[in-house]
Amino acid sequence: MTTDESGRAAxxxxxxxxxxxxxxxVVVVPGxxxxxxxxMIDSASGTNVIQGDFTVxxxxxxxxxxxxxxxxxDPQALYAAAKLPTEAPHDNFLxxxxxxFLVALMPLGALSxxxxxxxxxxxxxxxxxxxxxxxxxxxxxxxxxxxxSPMVVICGLFIGQTSVLWTAGLVAGLWAMRGGKAAAxxxxxxxxTMKPHLGLLIPVALIxxxxxxxxxxxxxxxxxxxxxxxxxTGPDYWPQFLEALHSQIDRVANGTVLMHRxxxxxxxxxxxxxxxxGAFALQLALTAGLVAxxGWIWSRRNLSKDLKYATLCAAIxxxxxxxxxxxxxxxLAAALFLxxxxxxxxxxxxxxxxxxxxxxxxxxxxPTLLSTALYTPPxxxxxxxxxxxxxxxxxxxxxxxGPAANPCPAPS
Numbered sequence: 001m002t003t004d005e006s007g008r009a010a011x012x013x014x015x016x017x018x019x020x021x022x023x024x025x026v027v028v029v030p031g032x033x034x035x036x037x038x039x040m041i042d043s044a045s046g047t048n049v050i051q052g053d054f055t056v057x058x059x060x061x062x063x064x065x066x067x068x069x070x071x072x073x074d075p076q077a078l079y080a081a082a083k084l085p086t087e088a089p090h091d092n093f094l095x096x097x098x099x100x101f102l103v104a105l106m107p108l109g110a111l112s113x114x115x116x117x118x119x120x121x122x123x124x125x126x127x128x129x130x131x132x133x134x135x136x137x138x139x140x141x142x143x144x145x146x147x148x149s150p151m152v153v154i155c156g157l158f159i160g161q162t163s164v165l166w167t168a169g170l171v172a173g174l175w176a177m178r179g180g181k182a183a184a185x186x187x188x189x190x191x192x193t194m195k196p197h198l199g200l201l202i203p204v205a206l207i208x209x210x211x212x213x214x215x216x217x218x219x220x221x222x223x224x225x226x227x228x229x230x231x232x233t234g235p236d237y238w239p240q241f242l243e244a245l246h247s248q249i250d251r252v253a254n255g256t257v258l259m260h261r262x263x264x265x266x267x268x269x270x271x272x273x274x275x276x277x278g279a280f281a282l283q284l285a286l287t288a289g290l291v292a293x294x295g296w297i298w299s300r301r302n303l304s305k306d307l308k309y310a311t312l313c314a315a316i317x318x319x320x321x322x323x324x325x326x327x328x329x330x331x332l333a334a335a336l337f338l339x340x341x342x343x344x345x346x347x348x349x350x351x352x353x354x355x356x357x358x359x360x361x362x363x364x365x366x367p368t369l370l371s372t373a374l375y376t377p378p379x380x381x382x383x384x385x386x387x388x389x390x391x392x393x394x395x396x397x398x399x400x401x402g403p404a405a406n407p408c409p410a411p412s
Contacts, residue, residue: 051093054160055082058116060095061109064102069233072102073240082113096244099229099237101162101194121157124164128153131168132336135175139339152359156326163326166195170202170316171333174309177214186217193222197320198327200287201294205312208298252322253280260371263328263360263380266321271373283321290319293388303394310337311387318380325360325372331383332356338383341390352386355379 059081060072071077072095079093095102108116156164173188189206192199206215230237251257253276259267265286269279297303297311313334317327335343335356343349356379363372 051084052159054117054120055084055113056093056095057105057120057160058082058108058113060097060102061105061107061116063109064106064233065109069099069102069237070240073244094244094248096241096248097194098196098226098241099233100225103229103232104194117160120160124157124162124168125153127168127172128164131171131175132333135171135336135340139336150329150332150357150359151361152326152328152332155359155361156329159326161326162195163329166192166198167329167333170313170330171336174312174337177211178305178309182211182213183217185211185214186219187221189214189218190221190225193226197322198316198330200319201290201312201316204291204295205298205308208295209308248322252276260373261324262322262373263317263325263376264321264323264373265318265377265381267323267373268377271371280321287319290315297391300391300395303391304341306337306341307387307390307394310334310341311384311391313337314380314384314387318377318384325363325376328356328359328376328380331380332359334383334387338387338390343386343390352382356383 056078059078060069062081063069063071063077066081068077071081075093078095108120111119153164169188169191173185173192176182176184176188189199189202192202203215206218248257252262255270255276259270262268262270264283266279266283269282270276294312294315298308300308311334313330317323317330335353338344339353344353359379360372360376363370363375
């Protein structure tokens with residue numbers, strides 16, 4: 001057997017193994033998560049409410065529907081709205097979102113929890129599926145399959161987090177911008193303000209790429225959505241919101257927030273024993289470097305759009321000190337655009353894509369094995385390094401300043 005034939009045989013074995021892992025994970029991981037959450041149900045009280053991230057959203061929506069949107073910032077009021085036992089600890093049962101997201105959640109507050117939670121999961125999953133459908137349509141069959149049920153998306157859905165929705169909005173915005181649909185791209189980007197701390201690099205990229213129409217639409221939609229939501233919640237919402245953010249920053253600094261759940265360079269350093277001051281200073285230095293890097297890369301016309309998008313998605317969760325493990329959905333988006341750019345042809349590249357597909361699942365299922373703060377930031381840094389290496393090779397090989405061809409592999 002020749003070297004080429006041996007390599008192709010190894011590729012086929014990897015594809016078969018990856019597919020087997022996929023189907024095992026699709027059955028085992030959701031089943032494990034279902035049993036875990038089912039065991040948390042407070043059956044004695046008959047409320048059928050799980051104490052998870054979505055519970056905060058649902059309780060805040062109920063309070064807003066009752067005409068008490070500011071009560072969402074009171075953990076005890078949230079517990080009461082969710083009909084959870086008041087004696088239970090609620091230090092981390094916090095509402096930390098702008099008014100537009102609260103208003104968007106209000107329809108779910110009219111439903112019972114057993115209906116509202118599946119509805120939120122269905123909305124998030126549908127948004128993600130629709131967002132990745134077009135970008136993934138030209139991918140090889142195996143990678144289309146892997147995008148069906150990546151572990152980080154499953155985990156994000158089962159805890160009721162916003163990371164799946166946020167990533168869907170980002171991918172949809174980038175894809176609309178690629179097609180010259182400035183209004184659609186601006187609307188998608190405006191919706192991302194539900195997690196404003198993740199959006200630092202987006203305006204940098206848009207300005208560097210001179211996407212003035214997208215910036216205009218995004219600004220207009222943001223002002224419209226925020227203004228309408230503020231009318232519904234009242235102007236007093238903003239001081240409470242800013243105070244809640246400040247308190248959360250203090251909790252991160254003093255270690256009240258569980259450090260092992262963070263997925264940022266800051267969290268990585270804190271998990272290694274560094275103090276807040278030193279870890280935060282290094283995080284700020286990295287953030288400044290990422291701002292400069294994204295600005296420079298997005299200003300290059302001789303780079304493929306897919307590579308620019310991949311680099312942005314990979315960099316976003318690294319640019320903030322408060323990113324948690326479910327933010328790794330953004331690394332999945334980076335993988336999607338990397339594959340479109342031609343990544344994944346070699347065995348080592350396929351293996352890394354499998355790592356991204358698995359994401360933080362091992363640490364979520366078995367948290368005693370390793371802290372996510374130690375496990376996930378290196379994965380994100382390596383993914384960003386892969387993007388930067390491809391940028392360097394592309395610029396060295398192409399030269400000039402014209403648009404680059406898209407080396408996306410043909411479908412299989």
